Amino acid sequence: MSGILVLTEQSSGAWHPMSFEALAAGIQLGRDLSLPVTACVFGRGVSGLASELAGRNVQAVVALEHEALGQYTADAAVAAIEWLVRDLQPDYVLLPHTYQVRDFAPRLATRFGRVLLSDTTGYTIESGAAVFQRQLFQGKLTADFAFQAPAPNFVSIQAGAFRADALESDAASVSEKAPVLNVSSLRQHPEAPFREAARAVDLSAAERIVAVGRGIQEEGNIPLVQELADAFGAELAASRPICDNGWLPMERQVGSSGQTVAPKLYLSVGISGAIQHLVGMKGSRCVVAINKDPEAPIFEIADYGIVGDLFDVVPALTEAVKKARS
Amino acid sequence: MKILVALKQVPARDSLLRIDASGRWLDESDLSFEINEPDAYALEAALQLKEQHGGEVVVLSAGPERAVSAIREALAKGADRAIHVEQENLGEFDTLSLAKLLAAAASSEKADLILTGLQSDDLGSGQTGVIMAELLGLPHATIIMAVEASGQGVRVKRELEAGWFQHVSMPLPAVLTIQSGINKLRYATLMGIKKAKTKEVRKLTAAELGVQPESSVSLLRIYQPKRVKQTQMLAGAPAEQAAQLVEKLKFEARVI
Numbered sequence: 001m002s003g004i005l006v007l008t009e010q011s012s013g014a015w016h017p018m019s020f021e022a023l024a025a026g027i028q029l030g031r032d033l034s035l036p037v038t039a040c041v042f043g044r045g046v047s048g049l050a051s052e053l054a055g056r057n058v059q060a061v062v063a064l065e066h067e068a069l070g071q072y073t074a075d076a077a078v079a080a081i082e083w084l085v086r087d088l089q090p091d092y093v094l095l096p097h098t099y100q101v102r103d104f105a106p107r108l109a110t111r112f113g114r115v116l117l118s119d120t121t122g123y124t125i126e127s128g129a130a131v132f133q134r135q136l137f138q139g140k141l142t143a144d145f146a147f148q149a150p151a152p153n154f155v156s157i158q159a160g161a162f163r164a165d166a167l168e169s170d171a172a173s174v175s176e177k178a179p180v181l182n183v184s185s186l187r188q189h190p191e192a193p194f195r196e197a198a199r200a201v202d203l204s205a206a207e208r209i210v211a212v213g214r215g216i217q218e219e220g221n222i223p224l225v226q227e228l229a230d231a232f233g234a235e236l237a238a239s240r241p242i243c244d245n246g247w248l249p250m251e252r253q254v255g256s257s258g259q260t261v262a263p264k265l266y267l268s269v270g271i272s273g274a275i276q277h278l279v280g281m282k283g284s285r286c287v288v289a290i291n292k293d294p295e296a297p298i299f300e301i302a303d304y305g306i307v308g309d310l311f312d313v314v315p316a317l318t319e320a321v322k323k324a325r326s
Numbered sequence: 327m328k329i330l331v332a333l334k335q336v337p338a339r340d341s342l343l344r345i346d347a348s349g350r351w352l353d354e355s356d357l358s359f360e361i362n363e364p365d366a367y368a369l370e371a372a373l374q375l376k377e378q379h380g381g382e383v384v385v386l387s388a389g390p391e392r393a394v395s396a397i398r399e400a401l402a403k404g405a406d407r408a409i410h411v412e413q414e415n416l417g418e419f420d421t422l423s424l425a426k427l428l429a430a431a432a433s434s435e436k437a438d439l440i441l442t443g444l445q446s447d448d449l450g451s452g453q454t455g456v457i458m459a460e461l462l463g464l465p466h467a468t469i470i471m472a473v474e475a476s477g478q479g480v481r482v483k484r485e486l487e488a489g490w491f492q493h494v495s496m497p498l499p500a501v502l503t504i505q506s507g508i509n510k511l512r513y514a515t516l517m518g519i520k521k522a523k524t525k526e527v528r529k530l531t532a533a534e535l536g537v538q539p540e541s542s543v544s545l546l547r548i549y550q551p552k553r554v555k556q557t558q559m560l561a562g563a564p565a566e567q568a569a570q571l572v573e574k575l576k577f578e579a580r581v582i
Contacts, residue, residue, distance in 0.1 A: 244507025
């Protein structure tokens with residue numbers, strides 16, 4: 001075939017929501033390049049999920065079934081999808097840029113002597129071909145990339161880059177395929193996923209969040225931001241480095257490895273805005289950023305920005321908020 | 327246990343980034359450079375494994391001449407020796423051919439474990455370690471929070487999304503990509519810095535390794551990101567900025 005293959009992601013029968021963003025990207029690219037779209041779900045016992053995909057505006061659906069795909073391993077995923085790509089011969093393979101895709105997709109592309117364009121945020125069409133955008137330097141710059149190699153080419157799609165398409169259509173045909181796998185060659189032995197501790201703080205329920213990042217410099221300065229949060233009646237949250245250092249508990253971390261939040265007010269202090277943080281908070285209604293670097297990517301998604309030294313701005317703001325709310 | 331750590335020198339965090347005349351890379355003239363942060367955590371993980379199990383830590387870095395300062399820093403922290411794939415035109419190598427360079431340099435070392443950071447702070451492809459594993463025919467795991475090595479195998483703690491983790495075991499040799507923040511980075515001691523000067527840094531070139539630059543993807547141009555939102559920037563002294571913000575939050579955004 002020529003066309004676009006979109007690989008979705010599920011675990012234990014539950015969709016990864018980014019699957020539908022990758023699917024939306026695939027459908028849009030298919031329209032722009034006049035290519036048919038095939039959606040694939042892989043795993044064990046995925047025929048039910050495959051029939052859900054059939055109503056989602058694609059031309060065909062593949063349920064890629066194998067005993068060895070029941071619990072994810074990189075070796076099994078690479079082998080099964082390699083088999084499918086050789087079978088279907090698509091022009092493009094699109095994947096959601098999830099942690100699981102980061103684990104197997106570079107290896108998959110290498111099997112074909114290709115480079116995965118990872119974590120893309122969009123594409124434009126130049127002279128009839130797709131040019132993909134990626135962020136460089138933690139979001140400070142954007143770059144345009146083009147494929148120079150023949151099909152298949154591999155692209156992963158950043159969280160939030162495409163809106164999951166709710167458009168329903170007539171059911172596409174579903175085919176079940178069983179990849180040929182050499183089960184004895186699979187080397188990773190996974191155990192059951194676990195959580196470190198029950199979460200005492202549910203940041204997703206907070207109406208206002210004040211979040212602190214690297215700019216706070218040391219643990220002894222955290223109370224400065226806590227006072228601001230108290231003045232707003234907000235929950236205190238943090239970017240990853242703060243929690244890695246143990247300055248705030250892990251359960252207060254916002255971002256891809258922490259909680260996803262969408263409060264009415266998200267006020268960030270000393271957070272530059274790496275994508276891993278932004279994916280956890282960009283659904284917030286009103287975003288305020290305080291940062292000393294005017295080029296910090298957080299300002300790209302902020303409604304209000306203050307460029308300045310947080311050690312001057314935060315105490316002044318705490319006073320002003322206290323006055324306004326008293 | 328022999329551990330190879332692949333590390334990259336990248337522009338320092340908080341650098342002011344200026345696009346060069348080609349429009350395809352940075353003007354490096356007044357940039358300062360440092361070890362890519364996730365790679366620094368990979369190095370620390372390797373040094374801790376050596377402390378537990380004995381053996382050797384070998385640093386592998388591809389970069390222009392300036393990368394030698396990152397290599398010396400790693401040696402000063404306790405790595406035993408280094409391989410520097412010294413090449414000025416690395417921009418012509420795509421992710422795959424760059425990984426081929428590193429894999430070619432790594433293959434003769436026959437390390438038990440290859441560690442690298444999960445991604446670089448500059449290009450951020452997050453793929454080099456995984457591609458090396460494929461090229462070397464080794465098993466791999468990514469986004470690793472903890473490593474327990476025992477005899478013929480390794481058991482690692484992988485980070486999944488949204489606060490979930492998972493243990494995965496695999497045979498050695500293997501390639502692991504290390505998450506930032508999993509350990510506490512050590513500083514180089516004065517003694518370490520002194521010793522580093524006498525440690526072996528083997529230089530290799532792409533030609534010696536028999537690897538050609540390839541570009542199955544090419545970078546066309548780089549530019550400032552387009553703003554998604556119209557941000558209102560609030561100017562003035564801190565007290566004025568604070569007063570303006572409270573005003574906006576109260577009457578415009580209506581969130582307080």
